[in-house]
Amino acid sequence: MTNKLLRVFAFVTVMALVLAGCGSSSDGSGGVKTIHIYQFKVEILQPLNEMKAEYEKTHPGIKLDIQSVGGGSDYGSALKAKFASGDQPDIFTNEGYADRDTWFEYMEDLSDQPWVKNLDEFAKEPMTVNGKLYGQPMNLEGFGIIYNKDLFQKAGITQLPRTLNELEETAKKLKAAGITPFANGFAEYWILGNHLANIPFAQQKDPAQFIAGLNDETSKIPGNPVFEKWVDLLDLMLKYGNANPLTTDYNSQVTMFANGQAAMMHHGNWTQPQIDGINPDLNLGILPAPIDNDPSSADKIAVGVAANWVVNKNSPVKEEAKEFLNWLATSDAGKKYVTEKFKFVPAFKNMQADEKVTGDLGMVVSQHAKEGKIWTWNFPRFPKGYNHDISSSMQAYIAGEINKEEMLTEFQEEWENLSYR
16 A cells, blocks of 8 residues: 555544544543432442433433442542543532632532522531532531430430430439440440530530631630530530440440430431331431530531532533532432432421431431521531541540540640641
8 A cells, every 4th residue: 555545544544543432422422411410428339320211211312320339438538639630520519618618620610590589597517618508508418316215205205305404313213124224335436426426516605616726726626615514515425324335336236226225326317228128117306515504506417418419610511410409409200210229318398307217316417407496516617637637536445545634635646646727
């Protein structure tokens, strides 16, 4: 073959490849656009796949590629690895506050989306910067002291505790009836460093200002009266709790409670599916977690946004991604997935939690959110790694290795060492 023929052949080959590429999407499926979704709620993997099939059926030309990383895997590290490799998702999940700040440069402003007007106001805060909203809340979760109503009745408890002294009286009655008052799973860092540690942060006069003060060194944890009183609650839970709390993990704790071996545990509505799997007939409620004898805050539990959907502003299909989130939050089919299939407590005024699937605990959370009787979630504002560090300090305190003052001093030092100011 002559050089001229070789050049002609090469030109024709290149043009054929170019023309073949025209009219094809990135997935090579003839104009079909793919929305790549990366998220960490592995518990909704099956209904997400059902939703994918329905959405693709009703939206010709759109494919959903859903990848779920969570459970025992580190979602944050996996997400960073994807971005570092250039394999950026179009939609991903974000916890808000510090996590929002970490990924802010990639986030699309969603303030003008139709679903925003239906959001509960407090649910906007974790993803709001300078008045603009950068995420759609996936769901609400809430936590406090979950209690077994039937065991309370068995112990002759007719009035729910509203103060720390009343909580101790309740624990004494349960113990006298042969019932372990508290199931404590203190082998888990997040039970201590996220949820229990949230209590003294949430009950500050202004939690956001207090945290800002920790960053600019105008707030201190040692000597703070709220933290001092909070340790009294921890002591009470230990005094009236199960043996060996430091070797009791989450699964053992919830199993103990679900089997009726304990009457209370500090947890949230995410435990309902596991409880139902063991004992679906339990009658459950959620008590506030009192730190003193002032009953004025006895009607609040901690309620917050567990995760948010965000749109990658650099995505080539970001308009399609926004349309998907709008469908999820406003269409009848989308709302059905959120409330019935995902079994979420929604953060939207135009959705109603489904009692049949969220159970007793989800309905308590939903009611508190509607009435505004909530403590804020503050652990998403912590410097990265702080929850791990303070959980280690709490475990040392529980083991008797350090005293209260030493534990709170470590809380302060650990913040200063990790602060992202």
